[in-house]
Amino acid sequence: MQLLHPKHWAPAKGFANGVAAEGRLVFVAGQIGWNAEQQFESDDFVAQVEQALANIVAVLAEADAGPEHLVRLTWYVTDKGEYLSRLGEVGQAYRRVIGRHFPAMTLVQVTALVEDRAKVEIEATAVATTSC
Numbered sequence: 001m002q003l004l005h006p007k008h009w010a011p012a013k014g015f016a017n018g019v020a021a022e023g024r025l026v027f028v029a030g031q032i033g034w035n036a037e038q039q040f041e042s043d044d045f046v047a048q049v050e051q052a053l054a055n056i057v058a059v060l061a062e063a064d065a066g067p068e069h070l071v072r073l074t075w076y077v078t079d080k081g082e083y084l085s086r087l088g089e090v091g092q093a094y095r096r097v098i099g100r101h102f103p104a105m106t107l108v109q110v111t112a113l114v115e116d117r118a119k120v121e122i123e124a125t126a127v128a129t130t131s132c
Contacts, residue, residue: 001071001127014091015105019071023129026063030076031055032118040117045082050093052122057097065128067098072125073105079119080109 004018005011033048034040036058042048057067077083083090113121 001069001129012102014094015102017104019104021071021127021129023069023127024063026060026065026069026124026126026128028056028059028124028126030074030121030123031059032113032115032121034115034118043117043119045079045119046086046089046093048119049090049122050097052120053094053097056122056124060124060126063126063128065126068101069126069128070098070101070103070124071127072103074123075105075107076110076113076121077107077119078110078112080107082119083107 002020003016004020005016009017031052032055033042033051034055035051040048041051056070056073060066060069075083113119
């Protein structure tokens, strides 16, 4: 896996501008902050982020992949202001689940998500390789 960052650009913080990788593609549907029984344990934004990320890791494990194989995350949030005001907490939750692996990422604010209690949905793409 190769992180792509033009030399004259300012450093990316918490994400990569691009990733080049070879291997088996794994596409993870948008995951929200509910548990394996499809029940929300919290309405807290950061708790839902952490659960959505844990759900991604669980799906990746089914493909014998892990967080280190992620090449792209697309985040959909219902409140950009809450995301920005709690960015430090979001970063802590991210590092607890994903570690210090930062793939290419996009964040989009949306009016609503299909599940009314969901505050965040994250979809993922990974490239499972023998070494990363």
